[in-house]
Amino acid sequence: MLVSWRYRERNTLIQKLDPRARWIFMLAVLFSVIQFWDLRFLLFFFALTLAYYLLCRLTWQETRRIWTFVLILVVAIIGLNTVLTGRGGPTEVLHGRAHVLWEARWTIPGVSWEINPTITVEKVVFAVAQMVRMLTVAILFIPVAYTFNPNHYGITFRRLGLPDKVAFSIDLAFRFVPTLARDFSITLDAQRARGYEVEKLTGGPIAQIRKLAPLIVPVTISAIVGAEDIINAMDLRCFGLRPRTWIHELRYTPRDYALIAFSVLLLIVSTLVRVLWGIGGFWVPDWALRWFGF
Amino acid sequence: MQERKWYAFGTREVVFAALGAALYGVLSFATNMLALPAAGNVAFRPAVCIPMFFGIAFGPWVGFISGFLGNIIGDALSGWGFWFWWDLGNGIMGLIPGFAGLLIRDFRSTRSLTIADVFSALGAIVGMLLASLSEIWVSGVDLRTALVGYFLPAGLTNVINGIILVPILMVAYSAITARTGR
Numbered sequence: 054m055l056v057s058w059r060y061r062e063r064n065t066l067i068q069k070l071d072p073r074a075r076w077i078f079m080l081a082v083l084f085s086v087i088q089f090w091d092l093r094f095l096l097f098f099f100a101l102t103l104a105y106y107l108l109c110r111l112t113w114q115e116t117r118r119i120w121t122f123v124l125i126l127v128v129a130i131i132g133l134n135t136v137l138t139g140r141g142g143p144t145e146v147l148h149g150r151a152h153v154l155w156e157a158r159w160t161i162p163g164v165s166w167e168i169n170p171t172i173t174v175e176k177v178v179f180a181v182a183q184m185v186r187m188l189t190v191a192i193l194f195i196p197v198a199y200t201f202n203p204n205h206y207g208i209t210f211r212r213l214g215l216p217d218k219v220a221f222s223i224d225l226a227f228r229f230v231p232t233l234a235r236d237f238s239i240t241l242d243a244q245r246a247r248g249y250e251v252e253k254l255t256g257g258p259i260a261q262i263r264k265l266a267p268l269i270v271p272v273t274i275s276a277i278v279g280a281e282d283i284i285n286a287m288d289l290r291c292f293g294l295r296p297r298t299w300i301h302e303l304r305y306t307p308r309d310y311a312l313i314a315f316s317v318l319l320l321i322v323s324t325l326v327r328v329l330w331g332i333g334g335f336w337v338p339d340w341a342l343r344w345f346g347f
Numbered sequence: 348m349q350e351r352k353w354y355a356f357g358t359r360e361v362v363f364a365a366l367g368a369a370l371y372g373v374l375s376f377a378t379n380m381l382a383l384p385a386a387g388n389v390a391f392r393p394a395v396c397i398p399m400f401f402g403i404a405f406g407p408w409v410g411f412i413s414g415f416l417g418n419i420i421g422d423a424l425s426g427w428g429f430w431f432w433w434d435l436g437n438g439i440m441g442l443i444p445g446f447a448g449l450l451i452r453d454f455r456s457t458r459s460l461t462i463a464d465v466f467s468a469l470g471a472i473v474g475m476l477l478a479s480l481s482e483i484w485v486s487g488v489d490l491r492t493a494l495v496g497y498f499l500p501a502g503l504t505n506v507i508n509g510i511i512l513v514p515i516l517m518v519a520y521s522a523i524t525a526r527t528g529r
Contacts, residue, residue, distance in 0.1 A: 059423065059424075083431075087484060087485055134488075134492065190485065194429035194430070197423070197429040198422070198423035198424075198429070218356055218357075218360075218361045219356075219364075219412070221361055221365075222361050222362075222364040222365045222368070222412055222416070223365070223368075223416060224365075225361070225362065225365035225366075226364075226365040226366075226368040226369045226372075226416055226417075226420065227369075227420070228365075229365055229366055229368075229369030229370075230369050230372060230373055230420060230424070233366075233369050233370055233373045234373050234376075234377075237373055237374070237377055241377075258507070259507065259511060262393055262507065262508055262511045262512065263511055263515075265378075265393045265512070266512060266515045269374060269393060269394070269396065269397075269512060269516070270515060270516060270519045272370070272374070273370060273397065273400070273516060273519075274516075274519050274520065274523060276366055276370060277363075277366070277520065277523070278523060280362050280363060280366045283362050284358055284359050284362050287358045287361075287362065288358050292358050292361070293357060293358055293361070
């Protein structure tokens with residue numbers, strides 16, 4: 054099994070930024086955008102994250118799979134569901150009948166249950182707002198795997214305030230991946246040589262899960278046995294007795310400070326606007342009503 | 348089995364947390380590639396037994412990091428992006444079984460395996476419930492969609508995977524603990 058990190062050097066403005074500054078920016082935008090339902094505010098955040106995404110310079114080839122998943126989720130599951138049911142919306146979306154675009158009354162034969170689906174302008178606007186909100190969050194985090202150097206995760210989270218041991222665990226986990234992937238591949242080949250056919254597991258779901266044990270158990274147990282040697286080596290080097298040093302060092306540049314300042318300001322202003330002034334709730338634009346003929 | 352404090356996080360925990368995370372990430376990625384049977388639009392993820400087992404064997408923090416970081420690694424390898432609340436839910440799925448370790452002395456007895464199964468199921472339910480309910484806040488779905496559309500398929504498949512595979516791993520692990528002397 055070939056395991057490769059999605060990350061590669063791209064010489065972009067985004068990758069020149071300190072990873073800590075980028076995490077602070079992403080979290081500030083996330084906690085800002087989820088406060089709003091007003092399409093005007095959501096479009097601002099969408100434009101901001103789209104600019105960030107474009108600056109990452111990811112190719113369609115790289116991201117095709119995730120975009121298919123995100124678009125199916127956003128359009129089919131979130132969008133259509135919201136247009137038809139208004140689920141998750143405020144009162145005017147769920148119960149408002151002022152601007153009805155389409156409605157039907159169906160009776161289920163046999164049980165005489167009545168279904169009364171209604172599409173209103175409010176539901177359509179709410180669905181658009183929800184899709185924009187969801188896309189904004191997706192766009193913000195899609196570049197993580199592609200643009201953060203896996204070798205820098207440990208030092209990044211250490212310098213963001215996580216304890217040394219947790220940060221080292223993160224660093225170590227990323228280093229284990231290629232070895233474990235190779236072990237998995239060897240185990241899979243060895244089991245296949247014994248007649249194990251993972252692609253043709255028979256029986257019900259429970260039987261099929263049980264039949265995966267010959268694959269999962271050897272990889273896990275041999276990794277645990279191997280880890281004992283690593284623990285012994287680390288103990289012999291007195292791991293954890295003093296604060297550790299890291300091979301990679303991170304240094305903020307003026308543009309990192311600017312990004313952090315912008316992120317903090319964005320979060321503060323968003324919270325003030327929403328919580329103190331109560332602006333940014335659900336909004337139906339007049340042009341939408343006119344567009345639908347009301 | 349050696350006595351240990353549940354909150355301990357020494358060298359042993361650092362290494363096993365990293366190992367659990369890497370294993371969970373790799374096995375999630377591998378089973379995605381193998382196109383295992385799926386119910387609706389939720390694929391079975393047998394690898395969820397890893398954070399549960401690592402929690403039981405090495406403590407709650409190891410279980411939490413295995414689930415949380417392992418989900419990030421699995422998503423990163425598969426190119427799914429970063430979904431914080433689902434990562435947190437996966438972390439809790441390893442954290443809660445970790446407390447079963449306080450009640451388990453022998454990894455082979457029926458009582459221990461039953462306790463492990465109960466805590467694994469509880470971990471899957473609480474973890475996936477938290478992740479599903481977060482969608483109300485993050486994606487704006489209503490409670491019914493969060494429960495029926497997200498929690499039920501994800502929670503149910505993880506419970507089944509956990510209660511089947513965790514005892515198998517525990518019995519296999521008990522065979523090597525005596526050999527390593529740890």
